[in-house]
Amino acid sequence: MKTANQPLLSLKGITKHFGSLTAVNGVDLDVCPGEIVVIIGPSGSGKSTLLRSINFLEEIEEGTIVFEGNEIGYVTSKHGRRHLDVPHKICALRSEIGMVFQHFNLFPHMTVLGNVMEGPLTVQKKSPEQAREIALDMLAKVGLSDKRDVYPATLSGGQKQRVAIARALAMRPKLMLFDEPTSALDPELIGEVFDTIRDLGKEGMTMIIVTHQMGFAKEMADRVIFMEKGAFVAQGTPEDFFANQMEHDRIKSFLNRIL
Amino acid sequence: MKFFTGRVVKRAILLFSCLLLLLASVCFAKDYDQLFTDANDAMAQGDLPAAIALLKKVEFEKGDESGAFVRSRMQIARLQFALKDMEQASSAAKEVLAVYPDNSEALNFLASVKQEQKPRYKVFIEDCLRFLPQLLKGAVMTITLVVCIILISPIGGLLIALGRISTFKPVSAICWFFIWLFRGTPLLLQLFFIYYGLPSLGITFKPFTAAILGLGLNYSAYLGEIIRGGIQSIEHGQMEAAKAIGMSYWQAMRRVIIPQTYKRLMPPIGNEFIALIKDTALVSTIAMVELMRSADQMFNAYFNVTALILAALIYLLFTTIFTFVFEKIEVRAGIYENR
Ligand SMILES: Nc1ncnc2c1ncn2[C@@H]1O[C@H](COP(=O)(O)OP(=O)(O)O)[C@@H](O)[C@H]1O
Numbered sequence A: 001m002k003t004a005n006q007p008l009l010s011l012k013g014i015t016k017h018f019g020s021l022t023a024v025n026g027v028d029l030d031v032c033p034g035e036i037v038v039i040i041g042p043s044g045s046g047k048s049t050l051l052r053s054i055n056f057l058e059e060i061e062e063g064t065i066v067f068e069g070n071e072i073g074y075v076t077s078k079h080g081r082r083h084l085d086v087p088h089k090i091c092a093l094r095s096e097i098g099m100v101f102q103h104f105n106l107f108p109h110m111t112v113l114g115n116v117m118e119g120p121l122t123v124q125k126k127s128p129e130q131a132r133e134i135a136l137d138m139l140a141k142v143g144l145s146d147k148r149d150v151y152p153a154t155l156s157g158g159q160k161q162r163v164a165i166a167r168a169l170a171m172r173p174k175l176m177l178f179d180e181p182t183s184a185l186d187p188e189l190i191g192e193v194f195d196t197i198r199d200l201g202k203e204g205m206t207m208i209i210v211t212h213q214m215g216f217a218k219e220m221a222d223r224v225i226f227m228e229k230g231a232f233v234a235q236g237t238p239e240d241f242f243a244n245q246m247e248h249d250r251i252k253s254f255l256n257r258i259l
Numbered sequence B: 001m002k003f004f005t006g007r008v009v010k011r012a013i014l015l016f017s018c019l020l021l022l023l024a025s026v027c028f029a030k031d032y033d034q035l036f037t038d039a040n041d042a043m044a045q046g047d048l049p050a051a052i053a054l055l056k057k058v059e060f061e062k063g064d065e066s067g068a069f070v071r072s073r074m075q076i077a078r079l080q081f082a083l084k085d086m087e088q089a090s091s092a093a094k095e096v097l098a099v100y101p102d103n104s105e106a107l108n109f110l111a112s113v114k115q116e117q118k119p120r121y122k123v124f125i126e127d128c129l130r131f132l133p134q135l136l137k138g139a140v141m142t143i144t145l146v147v148c149i150i151l152i153s154p155i156g157g158l159l160i161a162l163g164r165i166s167t168f169k170p171v172s173a174i175c176w177f178f179i180w181l182f183r184g185t186p187l188l189l190q191l192f193f194i195y196y197g198l199p200s201l202g203i204t205f206k207p208f209t210a211a212i213l214g215l216g217l218n219y220s221a222y223l224g225e226i227i228r229g230g231i232q233s234i235e236h237g238q239m240e241a242a243k244a245i246g247m248s249y250w251q252a253m254r255r256v257i258i259p260q261t262y263k264r265l266m267p268p269i270g271n272e273f274i275a276l277i278k279d280t281a282l283v284s285t286i287a288m289v290e291l292m293r294s295a296d297q298m299f300n301a302y303f304n305v306t307a308l309i310l311a312a313l314i315y316l317l318f319t320t321i322f323t324f325v326f327e328k329i330e331v332r333a334g335i336y337e338n339r
């Protein structure tokens, strides 16, 4: 499953400024197909900005994003200025990369089924029957088939996040980005979301997950990365990371703080 | 000599009596003027019974050249009418008719006393039946205007709102200017400008077109600001989530953002449309015959306040129905929040 051939995603020198603040500072990252990368780090270290840059929700100033061997998302104009590619191309790229947010961001005016159908229906222009079939498959996958006709307001946080995962999966993405998917949840609801993510991992989905759940990182990650001040400070397999990198003072104090 | 003397005396007596008569008549006439003046003073002080008592002193004389008698009795009749003593009022008018059977003033007065003595509700119903056909015609025009604007202005408002939040500067600047202009000047002035002002620039509109244009532009500007607020009140994460599954900006607007504004926009837009029902009255100034203008015509023709009351009731009926309908729509639009 974890083939070491061409990486699915390859980031080089990703840099993003907000005014004078450098949120992401020259990040390099290769993610192989089927790999599960967990990123940890203190708040404000640029983890969200990095994920959002991969999905073009932030426009980066420097660096390249290579997906399946092709450099994507940015073009250089005649005047030598770099900017985001035309909107319809960006949309097409986004639909290949799924993203799950801390606050779910379900569409409150659509039923659960409507939320999951929306991508295939509106973006991929599938017929309502096809979209419905796909959506029902995805809801079965996250174990919420019985909730298909209710509105998100009635769901628990854990259920909402699983619907959000189903909504992303309905686009058949090749890569999934999770930005603190359990941070907004009550502790007893965290398990069901990670069960869902674990199942995805077993199916071979490539994932980058930002989380503070160390137990999950130890169990599922192929690689753990510690990010601070917009840069990767340390990385390794979970065994290596939690055994050796702990010597890093800053990682130690960070882990002590969150555990 | 005796004869002579007798004639002279006779003549002198005749002359004297004539003089006396003249003097008396002058005196009496003067008295009446004084009477009327006193009566007026009493009326001015609000003492109507005193005024009536004074006026009663005027007596009928053959010919009544000065008209003092008729004047005094009609005045008494009006005063008694004001005092709600219809019996006395009619008897005063009848005194006039007794000597001048064709006096139109007295006849009209008696007719209106009769009308006054009818039960109030009968009079009101008669007035209603008299005014309603015309008023309902006006009301149909009012509703036509309201429906047209309700169909036009949300579309105009949405376009303006989208233009205002556009990142393309010229578009948002034009929309800003539009809102600034139409919210910053009176609707009445806008209507006048379109109907009376533009012809001097060679552009002429029919009253209906001018009314639709003025109200449509004005209400589009107001709704534009409201809709913009609604769009911007939708949590930013919604646009992000829509984009994350590959939607374009416009797809996200159409499918995700704008539908969520419906419930939030229903109360302020409902208020605008209720204001619209009343604002349509302004187009009566640009030659449109709608409810307000019809009521005004009836009121001026008959000097009867019932026309205005009826118009008010029709406006109230419209605004009440609208309030009710908008509450219903609001509940339906927000159904996903309660389920
Ligand atoms: N849209 C924005 N505008 C300005 N500053 C931002 C914006 N988004 C993030 N930042 C700043 O960038 C830094 C990194 O933020 P973020 O990527 O959210 O960190 P993390 O997800 O690791 O907590 C923070 O200092 C944050 O305040």
Ligand SMILES: [Mg+2]
Residues within 6 Å of the ligand: A047, A048, A049, A179, A180
């Ligand atoms: Mg974050």
